[in-house]
Amino acid sequence: MTLPPVPADFHWHPEPWGASLRCRPFAAIARHLFTTRQLAIPQDEAWDQVSASLGEAPPRVARVRQVHGNDVLVIRAGSDTWRGQPDVEADAVVTDDPALAVAVLAADCLPLLVADRHGRAVGAVHAGWRGTAAAVAVKAVNALEREFGCHPSDLSVVIGPGIGACCYEVGTELVDAFASAGHGRHLIERWFSSPPPARGSRQRHALTLDLATANVDQLVLAGVPAEAVHVASLCTAMHPTVLTSYRAEGTSAGRLAGVVALPPRR
Numbered sequence: 001m002t003l004p005p006v007p008a009d010f011h012w013h014p015e016p017w018g019a020s021l022r023c024r025p026f027a028a029i030a031r032h033l034f035t036t037r038q039l040a041i042p043q044d045e046a047w048d049q050v051s052a053s054l055g056e057a058p059p060r061v062a063r064v065r066q067v068h069g070n071d072v073l074v075i076r077a078g079s080d081t082w083r084g085q086p087d088v089e090a091d092a093v094v095t096d097d098p099a100l101a102v103a104v105l106a107a108d109c110l111p112l113l114v115a116d117r118h119g120r121a122v123g124a125v126h127a128g129w130r131g132t133a134a135a136v137a138v139k140a141v142n143a144l145e146r147e148f149g150c151h152p153s154d155l156s157v158v159i160g161p162g163i164g165a166c167c168y169e170v171g172t173e174l175v176d177a178f179a180s181a182g183h184g185r186h187l188i189e190r191w192f193s194s195p196p197p198a199r200g201s202r203q204r205h206a207l208t209l210d211l212a213t214a215n216v217d218q219l220v221l222a223g224v225p226a227e228a229v230h231v232a233s234l235c236t237a238m239h240p241t242v243l244t245s246y247r248a249e250g251t252s253a254g255r256l257a258g259v260v261a262l263p264p265r266r
């Protein structure tokens with residue numbers, strides 16, 4: 001299997017089960033990885049392998065029942081909010097517990113990982129178009145500040161593989177949904193593009209959505225430094241042997257996990 005090239009701040013990391021994607025600058029502040037299709041997520045045993053890949057003192061992996069909304073599950077160290085089953089409906093999960101990793105699943109939707117550079121807390125976010133319109137990443141940033149005192153300027157974010165604007169043709173109703181959600185016209189024009197058809201083509205203009213740019217813009221507006229947001233720029237639909245894509249494969253598509261944990265407590 002050939003792994004696609006990634007930006008300079010990312011690398012493929014060999015795992016017992018295949019390869020994971022990691023971000024170098026982010027690794028300095030948090031344990032993390034994105035899985036590839038070589039790991040059969042979401043089977044229970046796969047979570048043990050994910051945990052083991054996070055290194056010493058492998059954390060339990062907390063998940064949520066993702067519903068394309070913008071609710072954030074807060075798991076405080078010492079609390080028992082996480083009972084071992086992903087039965088809480090939310091699309092972001094944050095924790096200050098170094099014994100816990102938090103994870104989201106995606107197959108075209110973006111998995112985002114967040115960490116505080118002072119080690120206060122981490123978070124994982126699932127952002128498809130609905131979650132992005134509902135600003136779920138910003139809700140996670142707000143929760144990290146409110147619950148754990150993480151200043152947005154201290155946060156770093158990694159945006160993992162997801163459907164790229166290259167392959168994400170959408171209908172105009174999505175533009176309306178983003179406008180109804182309160183996003184400014186100038187931003188919506190940045191996030192949706194309508195490339196001109198080829199000369200002589202009778203094809204109508206295809207409208208595409210750039211989920212990664214929309215999330216980067218929202219995070220920066222929320223106070224996360226632009227240089228602390230790392231984008232893998234890997235389109236799930238274009239790398240079917242490595243990644244998983246709902247658009248490319250339909251309902252049989254597997255899932256990729258994005259997982260993050262604080263460094264182990266010394």
Ligand SMILES: [Zn+2]
Pocket residue numbers: 163164165166167168235236237238
């Ligand atoms: Zn693509």
